[in-house]
Amino acid sequence: MAKFAANLSMLFTEVDFLDRFKEAGDAGFKGVEYLFPYDFDASEIKKRLDDNGLEQVLFNLPAGDWGGGERGIGCHPDRVDEFREGVDKAIEYAKVLGNTQVNCLAGIQPEGVSDEEARKTLVDNLRFAADKLKAEGILLIAEPINTRDIPGFFLNRTEQAIALFDEVGSDNLELQYDIYHMQIMEGDIAPTIEKHLGRIAHVQLADNPGRHEPGTGELNYPFLFAHLDGLGYSGWIGCEYKPKAGTKEGLGWLKDAR
Numbered sequence: 478m479a480k481f482a483a484n485l486s487m488l489f490t491e492v493d494f495l496d497r498f499k500e501a502g503d504a505g506f507k508g509v510e511y512l513f514p515y516d517f518d519a520s521e522i523k524k525r526l527d528d529n530g531l532e533q534v535l536f537n538l539p540a541g542d543w544g545g546g547e548r549g550i551g552c553h554p555d556r557v558d559e560f561r562e563g564v565d566k567a568i569e570y571a572k573v574l575g576n577t578q579v580n581c582l583a584g585i586q587p588e589g590v591s592d593e594e595a596r597k598t599l600v601d602n603l604r605f606a607a608d609k610l611k612a613e614g615i616l617l618i619a620e621p622i623n624t625r626d627i628p629g630f631f632l633n634r635t636e637q638a639i640a641l642f643d644e645v646g647s648d649n650l651e652l653q654y655d656i657y658h659m660q661i662m663e664g665d666i667a668p669t670i671e672k673h674l675g676r677i678a679h680v681q682l683a684d685n686p687g688r689h690e691p692g693t694g695e696l697n698y699p700f701l702f703a704h705l706d707g708l709g710y711s712g713w714i715g716c717e718y719k720p721k722a723g724t725k726e727g728l729g730w731l732k733d734a735r
Contacts, residue, residue: 478706478735479702479705479706479710479714479734479735480507480508480711480712480713480714481506481507481508481713481714481715481716481731481734482506482507482508482509482510482532482534482535482713482714482715482716483497483501483504483506483508483509483510483716484509484510484511484681484715484716484717484718485497485498485501485509485510485511486511486512486717487716487717487718487719487720488500488501488716488718488720488724489501489504489724490724491723491724494511494517495517495521495522495525497509498522498525498526498528498529498531499525499528499529500724501529501531502529502530502531503529504724504725504728504731505731505735506531507530507531507532508531508532508533508534508713509526509531509532509533509534510533510534510535510536510713510715510717511536512536512537512540512543513536513537513539513540513543514536514570514574515539515566515570519569519570519573519574520573522573522574523573523574523575526574526575532575532576533574533575533576534576534578534679534713534715535576535578535579535580535618535653535679535713535715536567536570536571536574536576536579536580537549537567537579537580537581537582538551538560538563538564538567538579538580538581538582538606539559539562539563539566539567540563540582540584541553541556541559541584547584547585548582548584548585548622548627548630549581549582549583549584549585550563550584551581551582551583551584551598551599551602551603551619551631552583552584552586552587552590552595552596552598552599552602552631552632553584553587553590553595553598554587554590554594554595554598555587557598557601557602560602560605560606561602561605564605564606564609564610565609567579567610568609568610568613568615571613571615572613576615577614577615577616578615578616578617578618578678578679579610579615579616579617579618580617580618580619580620580653580679581602581603581606581617581618581619582619582620582622583599583619583622583630583631583632584630584631585627585628585629585630585631586629586630586631595631596631596641599631599632599641600641600644600645603617603619603641603642603645603647603650604645604646604647607645607647607649607650608647608649610649611647611648611649616649616650616651616678617647617649617650617651618650618651618652618653618678618679619632619638619642619650619652619653620632620638620652620653620654620655620658620681621633621634621635621637621638621655621658621659621662622655622658623657623658623659623661623662624662625661626658626661626688633658633662634659634662634663635652635654635659635663635669635673638652639652639673639676642676651676651677651678651679652673652676652677652678652679653677653678653679653680653681654669654670654673654677654679654680654681655680655681655682655683655717656680656681656682656683656696656701657681657682657683657684657685657688657717657718660685660695660696661685666696666701667700667701667704670701670704670705670708670710671704671708674708674709674710677710677712678712679712679713679715680705680710680712680713680714680715681714681715681716681717682698682714682715682716682717682718683716683717683718683719684696684698684718687719687721688718688719689718689719689720689721689727690716690718690720690721690727690728690730691718691730691734692729692730693721693727698730698734699733699734702734716731
């Protein structure tokens with residue numbers, strides 16, 4: 478049976494961030510994820526989790542100036558010290574919130590930085606983060622993201638990610654597989670999940686086109702949910718989509734999936 482986590486950066490945005498935990502719990506979610514916790518006190522977030530019977534599933538390492546358009550700094554050669562400081566910050570939050578995995582956003586390849594240099598930087602950063610997180614019992618994951626929504630994003634295909642992870646050579650680094658992003662970049666979702674299931678620690682969803690809830694686009698989510706169950710996937714599925722009308726109004730798919 479699939480476990481669905483509400484992505485509070487995209488769902489229940491009708492209310493303030495800290496109030497979204499109650500909305501998620503009331504809607505029947507048992508887990509939550511979001512982009513970043515760092516603008517809030519970790520103890521306050523932990524209280525919202527506990528008050529609403531929620532598990533903290535995932536958040537991202539600090540990713541640079543998000544408001545300014547940065548989408549991660551993992552492949553930025555001139556930001557290595559900042560990246561490493563961000564790993565320490567993520568560990569501090571994860572230990573309070575109780576989540577056992579964090580995601581690294583590779584980032585947009587900087588202008589003037591070669592593919593080789595960007596790759597080497599990302600490999601070195603992932604190796605550092607994987608080792609540091611392992612010592613704290615926290616899994617590092619990383620995700621390919623489509624280059625239509627984020628032009629120039631360095632990590633953008635499944636096989637590219639797997640090859641890069643093999644180069645990192647850590648047993649504490651796994652794949653975050655986002656169905657929406659990979660439908661845009663490569664399609665062939667079901668066979669890809671099956672091929673790489675042993676490397677996938679977290680799945681995210683949205684339909685395409687539009688990045689709305691399941692059932693609004695071309696993806697056959699009932700089939701994909703059954704496929705994941707049949708393969709024995711036991712991780713979380715993060716609901717990282719933009720509700721088409723409103724969060725509550727668009728949750729019919731979740732009732733059907735359960």
